[in-house]
Amino acid sequence: xxxxxxxxxxxxxxxRSKFAYLTTVNKDNEPETRAMLNLYNRxxxxxxxxLLPFPPYEIYFTTNTSSEKMxxxxxxxxxxxxxxxxxxxxxxxxxxxxEIVKDQDIKKKLWQDEWVMYYTSKTKDYTDPDYSxxxxxxxxxxxxxxxxxxxxxxxx
Amino acid sequence: xxxxxxxxxxxxxxxRSKFAYLTTVNKDNEPETRAMLNLYNRxxxxxxxxLLPFPPYEIYFTTNTSSEKMxxxxxxxxxxxxxxxxxxxxxxxxxxxxEIVKDQDIKKKLWQDEWVMYYTSKTKDYTDPDYSxxxxxxxxxxxxxxxxxxxxxxxx
Numbered sequence: 001x002x003x004x005x006x007x008x009x010x011x012x013x014x015x016r017s018k019f020a021y022l023t024t025v026n027k028d029n030e031p032e033t034r035a036m037l038n039l040y041n042r043x044x045x046x047x048x049x050x051l052l053p054f055p056p057y058e059i060y061f062t063t064n065t066s067s068e069k070m071x072x073x074x075x076x077x078x079x080x081x082x083x084x085x086x087x088x089x090x091x092x093x094x095x096x097x098x099e100i101v102k103d104q105d106i107k108k109k110l111w112q113d114e115w116v117m118y119y120t121s122k123t124k125d126y127t128d129p130d131y132s133x134x135x136x137x138x139x140x141x142x143x144x145x146x147x148x149x150x151x152x153x154x155x156x
Numbered sequence: 157x158x159x160x161x162x163x164x165x166x167x168x169x170x171x172r173s174k175f176a177y178l179t180t181v182n183k184d185n186e187p188e189t190r191a192m193l194n195l196y197n198r199x200x201x202x203x204x205x206x207l208l209p210f211p212p213y214e215i216y217f218t219t220n221t222s223s224e225k226m227x228x229x230x231x232x233x234x235x236x237x238x239x240x241x242x243x244x245x246x247x248x249x250x251x252x253x254x255e256i257v258k259d260q261d262i263k264k265k266l267w268q269d270e271w272v273m274y275y276t277s278k279t280k281d282y283t284d285p286d287y288s289x290x291x292x293x294x295x296x297x298x299x300x301x302x303x304x305x306x307x308x309x310x311x312x
Contacts, residue, residue: 018242023179023187031179031187033238035247035300082189086174086242091191144191 001145006152007055010141013092014054015042017083022061022136024069024098025076032072036061038083039110051109057094057138057154060101062115065132073098079136092143092150094136101133157301162308163211166297169248170210171198173239178217178292180225180254181232188228192217194239195266207265213250213294213310216257218271221288229254235292248299248306250292257289 001009019035026032039045039062040054052060059081063069073079079098084091101107104126110133111126119128141152157165175191182188195204195216208216215237219225229235235254240247257263260282266289267282275284297308 019240021177021189021238021240023189023236025181025185025187028234029181029185030234030251031181031236032251032298033177033179033189033236033249034298035238035240035245078184078186080179080187080189082177082191084175084177084191089191091175093189095186095188142188142190 001148001150003152006141006143006150009090009145009150010092010143010152011054013083013085013090013143014038014040014059016085017041020059020061021082021084022069022098023080023082024072025078026068026072027075029076032069033082034069036063036081040083045112047112048110057096057141059094059136059138060106060110061134061136062110062118063132063134064118065130069134070100070132073100073134081136089144089146092141094138094141096136096138096140098134098136101135107131107133157304157306159308162297162299162306165246165301165306166248166299166308167210169239169241169246169299170194170196170215172241173197176215176217177238177240178225178254179236179238180228181234182224182228183231185232188225189238190225192219192237196239201268203268204266213252213297215250215292215294216262216266217290217292218266218274219288219290220274221286225290226256226288229256229290237292245300245302248297250294250297252292252294252296252310254290254292257291263287263289
């Protein structure tokens with residue numbers, strides 16, 4: 001596949017995947033995977049499309065400040081995220097470094113009112129201290145189109 | 157949840173998940189995830205149910221000897237696998253160490269004729285040198301039931 005076809009393929013998978021399967025590395029150097037909300041799913045989060053284009057190859061996640069992965073990220077930034085369309089056997093992994101986003105403006109813009117169910121404080125908005133945003137900046141992509149492997153180096 | 161309920165939950169997720177999302181750690185200590193055939197999916201692989209019970213918490217995978225993950229496993233055995241029922245928001249991760257299975261008897265018993273499409277040699281059976289089996293022996297499980305987090309330590 002040409003690069004332009006790979007980008008189109010990746011965009012399709014990222015914007016339709018039901019979840020984003022995020023892997024971080026814990027203090028014992030063990031990888032840990034969990035399902036995260038896929039903020040790039042255009043059907044689930046239509047209002048985030050302008051704010052979260054794809055590409056660029058930066059993936060934002062919402063999480064709980066109190067979650068174990070927050071401590072893991074502070075000591076080890078190596079990370080990957082897998083997106084999949086199970087029915088099509090299409091899947092891609094983006095690999096890079098993950099960080100905690102402190103910018104209150106980005107946190108405010110990404111906030112969705114339905115997320116109050118995940119947070120327990122009384123603020124019921126983006127100022128909830130348990131609301132955190134993560135950003136994975138990818139260096140390369142690997143994937144499977146259902147017929148062939150792909151690999152894509154991300155130019156910086 | 158009681159342990160017996162957690163085990164029932166995990167068994168349901170593992171035996172219905174469409175794929176097994178396996179993460180290994182590469183030479184640069186980066187986690188890498190890819191979708192693998194889920195040999196524990198009882199609908200897809202009914203003939204493997206007796207050979208591959210769950211529990212115990214050992215997960216077998218089929219792969220290509222020539223794949224990059226084989227080299228990764230030889231230098232770093234830390235690994236995890238994620239199973240998911242996307243429609244139910246049910247997911248579990250098993251975390252432990254992964255190894256290459258050399259036992260020809262196990263390789264023969266697991267072999268499925270339909271897998272010839274993944275291997276290029278002329279043998280067209282379990283003796284294909286590119287056919288390899290991996291085994292992940294889990295130490296703990298983490299998951300999400302759709303309502304709550306679970307954690308389960310595996311007694312040895």
